[in-house]
Amino acid sequence: MTIIFQNSTLMVNAISLFASLSPFMKLYSSEGKVIFYSLDRGELACGILELNLQGIKQSYVYKISPLVTVFKNLKEIVFHLENDGTLLVSGKIRGRNVITKLEPIEVEYPLAPLSLLKDYHLITVADSSDVLKILNLFKTKDIEEIAFCIKNCTLEIEGIGYGIKLLCKIPLKNAVIRSSKFMIPSPYFRLMNFISKSSQKLYVYKLHEGPILISSESVKVKKDKLLLIVSAREGEQRNPIRDIKEESS
Amino acid sequence: MLLWLVEQKRPVKVDRTKDFVMDSAFNYLQGEVKLRYNPSKLLVDSGAYTFARKGIDISPYIIIDIQERLKADVAIPLDYPFMPGMSLLEMRKNWKRTIENLKLWNDVMSSKIEVMPVVHALSKRHLMETVRIISTICDRSNLVGIGTIVDPSFELKGFLGDRQPRIETLEMIIKAIEVIRSFGFKVHLTGFGSSPLMLHLAIYLGADSTDSSGFRRKAAYGKIILPTTGERYVGHGHARFGVVNLSRSEMKYLHEICDCPVCKRDPSLLWRSWKARAIHNEQVIKKTWKLGLKLRNRGLDVYEQYLDSIFARSSLKHLWRYVKIRAKYKRLTDF
Numbered sequence: 001m002t003i004i005f006q007n008s009t010l011m012v013n014a015i016s017l018f019a020s021l022s023p024f025m026k027l028y029s030s031e032g033k034v035i036f037y038s039l040d041r042g043e044l045a046c047g048i049l050e051l052n053l054q055g056i057k058q059s060y061v062y063k064i065s066p067l068v069t070v071f072k073n074l075k076e077i078v079f080h081l082e083n084d085g086t087l088l089v090s091g092k093i094r095g096r097n098v099i100t101k102l103e104p105i106e107v108e109y110p111l112a113p114l115s116l117l118k119d120y121h122l123i124t125v126a127d128s129s130d131v132l133k134i135l136n137l138f139k140t141k142d143i144e145e146i147a148f149c150i151k152n153c154t155l156e157i158e159g160i161g162y163g164i165k166l167l168c169k170i171p172l173k174n175a176v177i178r179s180s181k182f183m184i185p186s187p188y189f190r191l192m193n194f195i196s197k198s199s200q201k202l203y204v205y206k207l208h209e210g211p212i213l214i215s216s217e218s219v220k221v222k223k224d225k226l227l228l229i230v231s232a233r234e235g236e237q238r239n240p241i242r243d244i245k246e247e248s249s
Numbered sequence: 250m251l252l253w254l255v256e257q258k259r260p261v262k263v264d265r266t267k268d269f270v271m272d273s274a275f276n277y278l279q280g281e282v283k284l285r286y287n288p289s290k291l292l293v294d295s296g297a298y299t300f301a302r303k304g305i306d307i308s309p310y311i312i313i314d315i316q317e318r319l320k321a322d323v324a325i326p327l328d329y330p331f332m333p334g335m336s337l338l339e340m341r342k343n344w345k346r347t348i349e350n351l352k353l354w355n356d357v358m359s360s361k362i363e364v365m366p367v368v369h370a371l372s373k374r375h376l377m378e379t380v381r382i383i384s385t386i387c388d389r390s391n392l393v394g395i396g397t398i399v400d401p402s403f404e405l406k407g408f409l410g411d412r413q414p415r416i417e418t419l420e421m422i423i424k425a426i427e428v429i430r431s432f433g434f435k436v437h438l439t440g441f442g443s444s445p446l447m448l449h450l451a452i453y454l455g456a457d458s459t460d461s462s463g464f465r466r467k468a469a470y471g472k473i474i475l476p477t478t479g480e481r482y483v484g485h486g487h488a489r490f491g492v493v494n495l496s497r498s499e500m501k502y503l504h505e506i507c508d509c510p511v512c513k514r515d516p517s518l519l520w521r522s523w524k525a526r527a528i529h530n531e532q533v534i535k536k537t538w539k540l541g542l543k544l545r546n547r548g549l550d551v552y553e554q555y556l557d558s559i560f561a562r563s564s565l566k567h568l569w570r571y572v573k574i575r576a577k578y579k580r581l582t583d584f
Binding site for chain 2: 044
């Protein structure tokens with residue numbers, strides 16, 4: 001059986017997002033959906049492409065790098081998945097057909113953190129064009145963390161780095177029920193770029209006990225969507241690897 | 250955190266009564282098996298990496314004999330590291346031989362000597378499995394070292410000597426620290442005492458032990474270490490790589506601030522003797538180690554602020570940023 005993925009804009013943005021996270025992506029099927037995902041090396045962020053398709057029984061891992069090169073010049077892109085897991089990406093360059101063949105590779109790849117998607121609340125729905133403008137403001141590499149503070153229908157975004165504090169206040173049009181305050185590592189903030197390019201609206205959720213979820217569609221609707229989950233921290237939460245006892249020779 | 254200073258048959262200092270010292274069984278294969286210095290505590294490495302690099306297949310019993318005759322407090326069993334270009338099959342074979350030796354060391358080695366296993370693993374999942382196996386074999390061990398760990402891209406991720414690790418290597422080390430800790434062991438980070446900045450990273454990451462051979466090796470190559478900048482060349486002009494000369498302010502530091510026994514007497518000795526350079530380098534590493542522990546005890550935020558300031562001028566800035574983010578944020582899979 002061959003499955004064809006038709007929404008190429010979403011696929012192209014997804015592959016670009018995945019390539020920013022890891023050299024690999026994994027494909028599998030869950031609850032009547034086809035899922036592509038990629039986790040970064042520290043497992044602090046995960047890009048997920050959720051497609052309302054059926055027919056995949058196995059899971060496959062692919063190397064992404066050949067696709068990223070191909071996308072630069074390709075038009076009219078179509079994705080085919082063969083029965084043996086081979087992924088064919090075809091398109092046109094100056095009227096000529098080009099096919100890139102990705103064969104599944106056997107590597108151990110971490111599971112997608114989909115269990116996190118069960119308990120969440122909506123923080124805000126933003127216009128993608130507005131988000132892209134804000135992302136540009138926080139582009140500098142010297143910013144290490146982005147702090148979000150939502151209260152009284154205002155979103156404060158603060159970029160924090162060594163010797164740097166950049167603050168941006170945005171009035172929120174939509175009603176926000178809960179006020180929140182949390183931080184994320186800034187490299188992942190810039191990845192929202194790929195979600196913004198995939199849809200006119202951007203949905204931001206806070207997941208139970210930590211991570212945030214940015215989606216190209218409301219997570220409740222049964223539509224193809226691109227998601228980004230990013231580890232977040234509140235206050236001075238610490239990783240357990242740093243809790244060590246003093247000992248010296 | 251323990252700091253083991255590497256010595257050899259030709260020691261930098263004979264009086265090591267206040268120092269934890271690391272030596273290698275490889276140095277005693279020929280000649281008399283006798284220490285020419287007196288350590289407070291002695292860790293004897295098997296020399297596995299040197300054997301592997303030279304293609305020597307040595308009997309484990311020879312290594313055990315040397316480690317016992319040197320009266321080691323801690324001994325590293327002869328392991329079989331993964332080397333670049335090895336096939337998966339060869340790596341599996343080496344992994345099996347390492348585990349067999351670990352059993353041998355536990356059965357044969359005197360109970361007075363603590364066995365320190367070194368973890369080599371073929372993947373993250375295999376890392377967990379390996380440490381579980383080690384925990385069943387080494388019930389008397391306290392410290393576990395991190396060897397080579399292969400990641401999905403099949404690249405070797407060991408930290409070897411003075412080479413700067415990549416972010417991928419650091420990520421593997423962070424993962425290994427978490428796994429080793431979860432089995433109740435303490436973690437030895439091999440070679441992180443090679444420079445002040447790497448030593449700070451080890452302290453910040455919460456390592457329990459590390460070693461430094463860099464202070465000696467750099468001295469032999471005509472280099473001296475300075476507390477917050479990189480290494481500087483003060484040799485005779487024969488060096489072919491890493492030649493960075495001292496600036497005027499660094500020269501002033503050696504003459505007016507550095508309180509190592511060599512600089513206090515005559516900094517020009519650094520240009521004339523490798524031992525003088527080694528003594529200076531050792532002092533810088535020890536001072537860094539003490540400062541790191543002191544700042545960390547004052548609070549991680551205080552330590553972070555200090556490290557921000559010293560890494561801001563360094564080419565290792567990207568490693569520090571990564572470590573800082575990794576220490577503050579939980580993996581998605583851990584929520």
